[in-house]
Amino acid sequence: MNLSRWVRGLITGSAMLLAPLFCLADDGRPVIDLILPVDNAPLREFATQVQTHNRDYDVRQFIQAPPPQAEQGDILVTVSDSLLEVIAGEDYPQKVALYVSETAFLDHKAPGVSAVYSNQPLRRQLALTSAILDQRPARIAVPYLNPYFLENLATAITHYPHLSPKVEAASADRPTEVINRLIQQVDVLLATPEIEIYNADTIRSILLSSYRHRTMVIGPNEGFVTAGALASVVSQPVHYALQLNTILKTAKETGAMPPADYPREFDVAINGSVARSLGLSHLNAELLKKRIQDSLSRSGL
Structure with missing residues (x-):
């Protein structure tokens, strides 16, 4: 659960x-x-x-x-x-x-x-994206509100030269306008873990737009995958x-408390129906997890 x-x-x-x-x-x-x-x-x-x-x-x-x-x-x-x-x-x-x-x-x-x-680190979601694409070139959109996530992306994206990021600040009042426009221009929407952007009020519009334009949605969590995103890295209780x-x-x-950290263990959640609609019915969660681990190990992330 x-x-x-x-x-x-x-x-x-x-x-x-x-x-x-x-x-x-x-x-x-x-x-x-x-x-x-x-x-x-x-x-x-x-x-x-x-x-x-x-x-x-x-x-x-x-x-x-x-x-x-x-x-x-x-x-x-x-x-x-x-x-x-x-x-x-x-x-x-x-x-x-x-x-x-x-x-x-x-x-x-x-x-x-x-x-x-x-939340999962963006580097894991990027590694998942790369694994799903089998390292094929792709355009990815990363809308954001907090520049903190932009900094995280900049550090990790250098390890994935086949992924071309299109980054744009979203409006706090109407985030779906930027997101839906970007969905039309890219192959993948990489969702940051910002509930101000990705929440119950925006999920329907974002996912309908992604279906219409056959754009893969990666992240931000298992709830979005259940609702219709393609996949996400997730951690269990x-x-x-x-x-x-x-x-x-x-x-x-x-004698000291360790610093805050991301969950160290993780799984991959896949929406099978969405995967089939995108011609990706072959995706296997355990294989993707192994590829993510290998990718992060090689890049030192």
């Missing part, structure tokens, strides 16, 4: 403190206070994954806010952008933000906080749970 579906419809307003949804016996293990944005079955499943892959810790669940200071554990772990203010304002020895937007996390500048981003374990091991060994 994709983690992006778990954090939809986040509760806004004042934080709501609940009793732990479960609490293991006090057996001397360090305590993780896992703060979830909402209480639902998928997030409970994710909490189970966190416990399963972090058995050296006692994982307690709370909704939207940690317990009172006198009852707090050793490690604070939050899930989603909506809890960035919470993690920045709490005084825990160790703090980790999971499934947070890269740009939102960087904007908060929370010192001493480690994180695993919700278990990947985040395992990476949390790696972060905590590193902190224990070095």
Whole structure:
């Protein structure tokens, strides 16, 4: 199950403190206070994954806010952008933000906080694009709002000389105008992980335009692939749970929290119907993943 579906419809307003949804016996293990944005079955499943892959810790669940200071554990772990203010304002020895937007996390500048981003690096999506095309020359459009992603693209695109980027800033008010115009001029639309551009209000227009002009859409996430994008690199809940374990091991060994990073493990999601309509029914997710890994290894990205 994709983690992006778990954090939809986040509760806004004042934080709501609940009793732990479960609490293991006090057996001397360090305590993780896992703060979830909402209480639902998928997030409970994710909490189970966190416990399963972090058995050296006692994982307690709370909704939207940690317990009172006198009852707090050793490690604070939050899930989603909506809890960035919470993690920045709490005084825990160790703090980790999971499934947070890269740009939102960087904007908060929370010192001493480690994180695993919700978005994939553009270099992986570029490697996926190259693998799908089997390194054939292609024109790719990359509309953006935040110049941060333009800088990331500039670093990675040099390793893919067969891909000719057409980059243009989109309007925050009417992003689909630029995107739909670019779709008519290129072979591939590479979507940045900017929800201001790619969201429930814009997805229909963008995908209909891509169908009409037979333009491949790569990214930005599994939700877009389900809706009609061709493919995307994605990370699953278990990947985040395992990476949390790696972060905590590193902190224990070095005495410092590692810097924020992208999810290290990933899969490839493909929309089979869209692939067939584009004459790409041969695409294989595992083979594409292997090609991405090989490409990134060769280029040192």
